[in-house]
Amino acid sequence: MNSGQTISVSWGIVKPTISGIVRLTISRNGEQGITMPGAASQLTIPRPAADSRELPLLVLGHASDPHSERGVNCPGELPPPSDPSLVRRAEEARARLGDRAFILGHHYQRDEVIRFADVTGDSFKLARDAAARPQAEFILFCGVHFMAESADILTADEQRVILPDLAAGCSMADMATYDQVEECWETLEDLGIASTVVPVSYMNSSADIKAFTGRHGGTICTSSNARRALTWALEQGTKVLFLPDQHLGRNTAVLELGLSLDDCVVWNPRRPYGGNDPEALRRATMILWKGHCSVHGRFSAGSVKDVRERIPGVNVIVHPECVHDVVLAADQVGSTEKIIATIEQAQAGTSWAVGTELNLVQRLAHNNQDKTVVFLDKTVCYCSTMNRIDLPHLVWALESLAGGRVVNQITVDPQTTAEAKAALDQMLALS
Numbered sequence: 001m002n003s004g005q006t007i008s009v010s011w012g013i014v015k016p017t018i019s020g021i022v023r024l025t026i027s028r029n030g031e032q033g034i035t036m037p038g039a040a041s042q043l044t045i046p047r048p049a050a051d052s053r054e055l056p057l058l059v060l061g062h063a064s065d066p067h068s069e070r071g072v073n074c075p076g077e078l079p080p081p082s083d084p085s086l087v088r089r090a091e092e093a094r095a096r097l098g099d100r101a102f103i104l105g106h107h108y109q110r111d112e113v114i115r116f117a118d119v120t121g122d123s124f125k126l127a128r129d130a131a132a133r134p135q136a137e138f139i140l141f142c143g144v145h146f147m148a149e150s151a152d153i154l155t156a157d158e159q160r161v162i163l164p165d166l167a168a169g170c171s172m173a174d175m176a177t178y179d180q181v182e183e184c185w186e187t188l189e190d191l192g193i194a195s196t197v198v199p200v201s202y203m204n205s206s207a208d209i210k211a212f213t214g215r216h217g218g219t220i221c222t223s224s225n226a227r228r229a230l231t232w233a234l235e236q237g238t239k240v241l242f243l244p245d246q247h248l249g250r251n252t253a254v255l256e257l258g259l260s261l262d263d264c265v266v267w268n269p270r271r272p273y274g275g276n277d278p279e280a281l282r283r284a285t286m287i288l289w290k291g292h293c294s295v296h297g298r299f300s301a302g303s304v305k306d307v308r309e310r311i312p313g314v315n316v317i318v319h320p321e322c323v324h325d326v327v328l329a330a331d332q333v334g335s336t337e338k339i340i341a342t343i344e345q346a347q348a349g350t351s352w353a354v355g356t357e358l359n360l361v362q363r364l365a366h367n368n369q370d371k372t373v374v375f376l377d378k379t380v381c382y383c384s385t386m387n388r389i390d391l392p393h394l395v396w397a398l399e400s401l402a403g404g405r406v407v408n409q410i411t412v413d414p415q416t417t418a419e420a421k422a423a424l425d426q427m428l429a430l431s
Contacts, residue, residue, distance in 0.1 A: 106142060127154050
């Protein structure tokens with residue numbers, strides 16, 4: 001695939017067409033791109049300058065299907081950058097851009113990229129950090145696509161959000177498409193229960209799903225405030241449609257709100273009535289979308305048992321995106337920010353097995369050498385889509401912007417922005 005070809009995406013299939021200028025525009029009405037499930041996107045990849053400094057970028061996963069990523073490619077240690085001049089080039093381009101650029105680095109990002117981040121954090125913190133920097137012309141989001149969408153929603157119109165690799169998606173977010181969620185809602189309307197249902201969508205969702213949530217009077221949540229969001233939702237109605245991560249919804253409802261597993265049903269978008277009996281939907285308090293995180297879904301209760309046998313006295317702390325049995329077997333459960341704070345504040349000499357993304361666990365181990373910090377699973381595995389944002393892609397984006405070429409811009413259309421922001425504002429109102 002030549003770097004000067006246009007890439008159009010339809011249902012995750014990559015098809016080369018003609019050359020053009022980089023821009024990703026997401027619009028539900030289909031006016032600005034090829035129709036995807038619940039959104040329309042057209043990705044156009046520019047031709048880099050013809051010199052010896054061209055970078056070997058694997059744009060859109062080199063003709064792979066970005067929606068098929070499930071985090072199963074576990075290489076062990078990530079290789080160092082192949083070109084030793086990349087660090088120098090990144091520094092030079094960053095210096096040329098100055099205050100015009102603001103670089104956001106997600107906690108799960110690789111170290112070679114994190115070193116250039118102006119701020120680090122989880123997805124919502126980074127989006128708010130971007131919104132608090134109105135003087136920055138370019139927001140480079142070293143994360144995945146739903147994070148860049150959220151940043152575009154929350155930043156000013158004149159600011160431009162850049163995703164260094166457009167293939168950096170999120171398998172969980174892709175598990176709930178706009179069309180599927182609309183079909184679910186129509187079914188709930190047909191059953192006569194939609195008026196009692198309040199949608200609550202996890203931050204790890206597409207702009208279209210956030211807009212759906214806002215349009216139906218719901219709220220967004222993070223792993224830190226999911227309890228608060230569900231409590232509010234159940235004060236507005238009697239049921240919650242929780243999107244798109246079933247595990248965060250179940251763990252919060254059962255372990256923090258005191259509901260039972262019988263109060264929860266799972267909605268499978270590929271089956272009639274989500275795979276449920278209509279009466280079960282009428283009885284349920286929590287309607288959990290059948291989605292999951294490919295990284296946190298790896299951990300099992302066996303992983304917890306094994307690490308306790310290998311490291312006597314170990315403390316097990318896991319993210320609430322883990323399956324229910326893992327959360328029950330762990331000593332503590334918490335968001336990414338809580339995991340970081342817990343280990344940083346722990347006593348020297350303590351041991352910790354951490355059930356979250358490996359880049360973060362390795363960084364925690366390096367920064368807390370007075371403690372033993374290990375990955376919960378024996379099989380090391382990174383978030384494969386997050387790791388598409390590597391140093392070559394960051395250098396390409398920085399040099400392109402410094403040279404006057406705007407690449408890989410993420411733009412959410414005005415209607416989607418307004419509806420999604422309503423749901424995000426509702427979350428902020430709960431703080």
